[in-house]
Amino acid sequence: MSLPAFAPQPTSSSMTASRYNARDAESRWQKVWNEQGVFATKNDDPRPKYYVLEMFPYPSGRIHMGHVRNYTMGDVVARYKRAMGFNVLHPMGWDAFGMPAENAAMANKIHPKTWTYDNIATMKKQLQSMGLSLDWAREIATCDPAYYKHQQKMFLDFLRAGLVERKKSKVNWDPVDQTVLANEQVIDGRGWRSGAVVEQRELTQWFFKISDYSEDLLNAIDTLDRWPDKVRTMQRNWIGRSEGLLVRFALDPETTPNREDELEIFTTRPDTLFGAKFMALSPDHPLAAAAAAKNPKLAEFIAETRRLGTAQAEIDTAEKKGFDTGMRAVHPFDPNWTLPVYVANFILMDYGTGAIFGCPAHDQRDLDFVNKYGLGNLPVVCPEGQDPKTFVITDTAYDGPGRMINSRFLDGLTIEQAKEEVAKRLERQTRGNRPVAQRQVNYRLRDWGISRQRYWGCPIPVIHCEACGVVPVPDKDLPVTLPEDIDFDKPGNPLDRHPTWKHVTCPQCGGAARRETDTMDTFVDSSWYFARFTDPWIADRPTDRKMVDAWLPVDQYIGGIEHAILHLLYSRFFARAMKKTGHAGLEEPFAGLFTQGMVIHETYHKQDGTFVTPAEVKIETVGNTRKATLIGTGEPVVIGGVEKMSKSKRNTVDPDDIIGTYGADVARWFMLSDSPPERDIEWTEEGVQARWTFMQKLWRIVGEMAEIARNAPVERPAQFSERAQAVRKATHGALSKVSEDIEKLRFNRCVAHIYEYSNTLSAAIGETDDANAGAPDFAWAMKEAADILVQLFAPMMPHLAEECWAALGHTTLVAVQPWPKVEAGLLVEDSITLPVQVNGRKRADLTVRRDASQADIEAAVLTLDGVKRALEGKAPKKVIVVPQRIVNVVA
C-alpha cells in the first residue's frame, strides 16, 4: 500500500510534531496494559460478572477485516462494561482443528500441527496489535490435548447417558479424498476440495442425539429474547416441527409378501383422507425391499433410484418416478376401498415413517405424480364461495382453507374440525389390539453425525473389539492423542493407515482390538469452548461447576450470521447434554447474540478480466466520476461491483497494512462508523483517510482544551456562566446518548454523537479568547468536557484515549476509569422550542417555558406570524398540543 501524503511521515516539521503518532503510541500503551495486567480477569472477583465473547477464529493464516470488525465490536462492549463496574470476562482462543491444516500438509509437506501453531503465532500477534482488551491468560487451542481430552471425557459421559449412538446412515462420500463430507462441504454435487462427484454411501457413524431435544430446543427459542429474530426464525425452521397423525393402513393380504404386513404412514393432512388416490413408499422402506425380493423389476427400479445423484441440484431437477408394487392398502374408513402402493423416488426414509398416502387434489407433488401415472384426483376441500359441483383440480393443487366435500361424514366441516374428527375416530378404531392411528409431532431436525475420516481432529475415544464390541476408552486412559508421525502421501484417513496407532488391546477382555480411527466433527470443538474459558486451568475435568455456573451464560456473543444454525444450535444442544452429564448447570449458553455484517469492498479488474488488488490501484476523482489506473503502468482498470472481501476477487485489504500505516484505532473507528453493525460495511480508502483526519482532530482539540483547563479550580464551581453551562449541557447530552447506544450496540450512532460533540467543543474553543479563557467556571467545564470526551471514545480508540488522558494530566489509565455519571439535571432544558404545524405542515417555531400550560401554548401559537399567514384569517378548528413535542393547528 502506498503511503498517503498525510499519513504519519518520517520527515518532521512543526506541523507533524503536534500530530498524534499512532504507530509509536499504540505499541507503547499496549505494553503498559500488558505490564499492569489490566485485562486479566479474576475468578474470585466479587463484582457482578459480564461475559462478552466473539466467535473464536480458525487459524487459517492471517486475520482478515471480518475479524477486525468482529473483535472491535466485542472490545467496545468489554471496555464499556469494565468501566461500568462489571467483572468482565473477555477471552480468546483458536478453533484449531480442521481440514485446511491437512490440505496444507498435503500441498506443502508441512505437519498440520506445525502449520496450525505457526498460524496461531502470527494471528495472535496481529490481534495484539489491535489493542484488544483480552485476557490472554485464558487462551485455548482446541487441538491441544489439554483441551480435547476433556472433550473425549464428555463424549464418554454422553455415551453413558444415552446421548450418543452408533448407527448406519446415508452420508456424502468423497471417493478421491476418501472421507465423509458434511452437507455444506458438497458444492454442486462435488467435493469442495477434490472436485470429485460425491457418492451416497451407507456407513456406520457416530451420532449425537440432538433430536432428543427437538422440542426443548424449539420451545426455548422463545426465551432467547436478546437474539436476532432472524436467527430465531432460522432455527425454528431448521427444527421444523409439524403436528400430524400416524395411521396404520391394513394391506390386502393377497397382495403382500407377508400376510401380516401393514403400512404405517405419517400425515399432517388427515382431513384429506377421502381424497386419497395412492400410497407411496421410500425406496429404502423395508416393505419395498420385501416386495423387491419377489419382483426383479421393482428391485431394478429401486437400484436405479439409488444410482441417481445425491447432489442437491440433481434432486431438485429429478423427475418424480414411481413403481407400482402391486400391493393394495385398505382405506381405514372403508374396507372395500383399496389403494395402489407405489415405491416412489421422492419419499425420504428418514422423515416420518418413510411412507405416505397421496392426496393429489391438495398437494402439488402428489398431483404431479397422479397426472403422470393416470391415477386421477378427487377434491375434498372446497374454497369458500366456490360451487363444490364445479370445483375441479387439473394442474394446480389447492392447499388453502375451505370446507370438506366428497368426504362422507366430514362433509361441511372446516379443515381443522375434519382433522380432529378423523383423529378421534381412528384413535378409537383398533386392529390387533392397537389403535389404528395416534397423534404425533414430527421434527425435521436430524441427529448430528460427528464421524470424520480425518487426521486433524479430536479422536473418538472408543475401541472396537471382536469379542466385546464397542468398548469406551477408560477415563484413566484419556486423552487419546493423535500420533505425530503421520504421512499424507495417499488420500484417505492417515490414522487408518498408521502402522501401529490403531492396534490396541481391549480394555475389557485384553484381546487384540482396534481403535476408532474417525475423529470428531470440528463443530464439536466449538460447542463448549465458551464453558472452558471460565476455568481453562482445571486439569482433571472439563469444567469447574462453580465457575462455569457463575460465568455462563455468555452475556453478549458476537459473530457471523453464517453460524445461525450450525454452531449456535450445536452449542445449545451441548449445553443441555453437559447439564445432563453434570458438566454445567444451564441450558442456554448465549443470553445475548449479535450477528455482525460482512466487510465489503469494490472490485477492480483489468480489460482482460483478471482481478487486481486495491493496493495496486490508484483512484482519481474528477467531478463526480472516479477513474482507476494501475499504479506504475498507468493501465486503465475497470471499477467493478462492491462485494464481500475474498481472495478470488482479490478485493481484500490486509489489516496489517492499515494498522501499520494509520494505526489500529483508525481501523477500529472505521469498523464502528457509518454502517449499522448488523449490516455490511464498505471499506474505502477515502473512508480510512477521513477517520485518520478525525483522529488527528480529536488529538488537537483535546490539546487545546488541556490548555484552557489549566485554569480550572480543583473544586467544582458553585455557579456556571451561560457559556460554561452550554458546554456542560453538550457534555452530559453526549454522555447520555453514547452510553445508551453502546448498551444497544448501535456503534454507528455512538460515532455520530461523538462527531457532533467534538464539533460543539471545537466551536466552543473557537469562541474562547484570552479574556474569557481565564474564567475558572469555564475552565472547569472545559476540563470536565475534555475528560468525558476522552472517556467516550476510549472503548473505540483506546490508544488515542490513553495518550489524550495523559496529556490532560492524569496519571492513571483511562482503561481502568469508571464510566462518568450523567447529571440528569443538565439534560432538561428550561425553555423548549416546539415546531408549530398548520394542517401537518411546519409553519413556525414556538419557544416556551418547559412547564408552560396547554392553554398558554394554544394561545401563544395563534399569535405567531407564520400561523396567522397560513390560517388566512380563518379560525382554527382545533389545536393539538403534544407535550414536549409538537403543536398542530387544524384549520
Next chain:
RNA sequence: GCCCCUGUGGCGGAAUUGGUAGACGCGCCUGACUCAAAAUCAGGUGUAGCAAUACGUGCUGGUUCGAGUCCGGCCAGGGGCACCA
C-alpha cells in the same frame, strides 16, 4: 414453491418508535492560508425556483390533526429453507 428481511440525497446512513425527513460522515462546490500543492480552517450542498413557495422516504390506495414509521395491494433487491408428507 414456502418463510423472513430491506427499499430515505451523488454515497454510507439518522429520524426520540405516529410528531420539524435528511442528524453525523464521505464526496462535491466556494472562500481563507500558500509562490504553489498538500494539510488545516470557515461556509454551502434533497429537487425546482431570484424568492415566497411547491414537491420529496420504491409504486399505489387507506387510517390519522399528523405517516419514512401503521394497514391493504403491487414492484424491486437480498437472505434462509426446500421432494419434510
